[in-house]
Amino acid sequence: MRNGFTIDASSRRRAPRAFRRLASANFGWANLGSEFLGSAMPWAGAKLAMLVVAACLVHAAPAKADELSTIAILAPEAATDFGWNQQGVAAARAAADKAGVKVLVAENLGYDDVRPVLRELAEDGAGLLIAHASGYNTAAPEIGAELGVPVAITDRPQAREPGKVADYTASGHEGAYLAGRLAGRLSRTGTLGIVTSGEPPGWNSQSAAFAQGARAEKPDIVIRYAVIGPAAYSDAAGARRVTETVIAAGADIIFGQGNGSSFGMLAAVEATPAVDGGKVWFIDVIGDKTPIDKGHLLSSVIWNLEPVFSAIIADVKAGTFGERNYGIALRDDSVSLLKTPHIPEDAWRHIEGIRQDIIDGKITLTPVFDAAGVHALVTSATRAP
């Protein structure tokens, strides 16, 4: 118990971010301490001095890398979103189990300042902090350097620093390319939609690959691209509004990238017919929404981050952490395309063949991480011939 709430030492949920924010806010305890020092209680000062010395000793002698016993993961939303957060937390647990270490899970943290939570997790023994949001990739290296704990961040590959920072800007672009090939093949209207909740590098590389795949399948395909809003990861209403507009622009298959906002996209495709009066299909990313599908989920670019996190843990133990970045790919099934009953068998066989060509190197794909690159690709594919 710290600051009035329980740290999740195994897999229990933490208090919500609002309570944690309040609990970890500075209400002037430091000043109270200095007042105690000046009071008529010299033993309090002595105890505090001993505490400071002990803290310095602990700080000066961090746990050896090969003694890694606990890791921690911080996720911005609940790990029940059938997407980024759920995949990240599940992968961290699986990797921790495999490596025989404990995992501390802090989810639902939102997109604001997570420095207090990072500090708490490090103080609770985490020898590796996985900051599972692009919004954390500035704060996490700061706190990691402050406390001498290695941190794994995402969407900032250039921040890599041996022994301190590693990046896992996972790009599912190979899977997104397959999704584009599938969508290009199955579209009735000849128009596809891409709706995203923002433009982080991971989303960009998938948007670009989806467009490339669709155009490789059908060169005259039209692609309509829209971003819901600045960091609109949980904006379900905005997602539905934008998706309905993209459908009205002719799209009959939506490639949707969002966290909570992807449920708004799903609601839109369920409620809105395509311009030809037929059904609109949805292709999701990262997770598998099959359990909540109402007949519109065509596929999903499934990520499996367990190999990534396992490799990171292994590198921490081997003392080689931060000497490389990490990614996901079709070849080890850390990226795959979800097969649903809605995909015709011949289309699936076609996709399987392309998948093998990518693995064999017959098709080479270069990820496009910057938004300008995505715009250039999508703009050239937007204009109808």
Place this chain on the structure above:
Amino acid sequence: MMELMTTAFATALLAGAVTAGVPLLLAGLGEQMSQKSGVLNIGLEGMMLAGAYAAFVAALGTGDPWWGFAAGMVAGMGIAALMALLAVCLGLNQIVIGIALLLGVEGATAILHHLAFATTYPRLPPAPSWALPGLSHLPVVGPALFDRSPVVYAAVALVAVMVWIDRRTGFGLSLRAAGEHPSALDAAGGSVVRTRVAAVLAAGAGAGLGGAFMVIVGAGIFVPFMTNGAGFIAIVLAMLARGRPLMVLCGALLFGACLSATTALQVAGIDAPTDVVQMLPFAAVLLVLAIFGQGGALPAALGEAWTRGNPLGK
């Protein structure tokens, strides 16, 4: 761009503008009433979020969106009652209380959603709409403006009601007095506390209804943190409108229209940085309200707790 401008696309854009603007209008009108009375209601976002969650639960449980709208208003008023108790009756700092309420509601709704819906993510059925005879069959504007949820019409009518309250009723006069010179209201025999409490509760009702609209009509589903800053935009609209309900209406609809315009520009394939395109709603509303919102002023006692014997309450 022109090849895109089909009836379906134009209708979707216009309908989307209204759908995005109505929650801001409802919350903004409530906030304006609160501000007129001297209470800066920073917790508006939390009231919207509470309204959204309660509306979702009620609409899902009963199968009737009207119970959802009612529950949204009640939930918004419930959070507003806390705000009124702490910031008005006990005179605590309005901004601190507002932020605390927002954080509390964010946490509470996230936990409740996790416990009840995190593995099922149920969706609501389409919200009922009322087609206005003679207008709903017009191309584009018919389905986008005149075949909408009754809450849309009610929100627009509420603007007229607010103007009437402001200009023609004793309560409107008390409201302005509570915000401009609370001691004068007190000296005249009015109750500053009662007036402010009523205004804060009205703000909660408006924000709760706005949140309910967002979940029942806008998204059809609840996800944690889904208001995504709409409450703060409503606060800005209310402040820039400087006491005039009609300006809140203009600001909310302009914001919604610009949101739709940003989507249209992106869908048309404009090759410009997304951040620049998405500044459009904020820049347009700031510009328009800064120009046309002049001539009004924020209440002199806005944000000040009232205590008898001090002109502004300090």
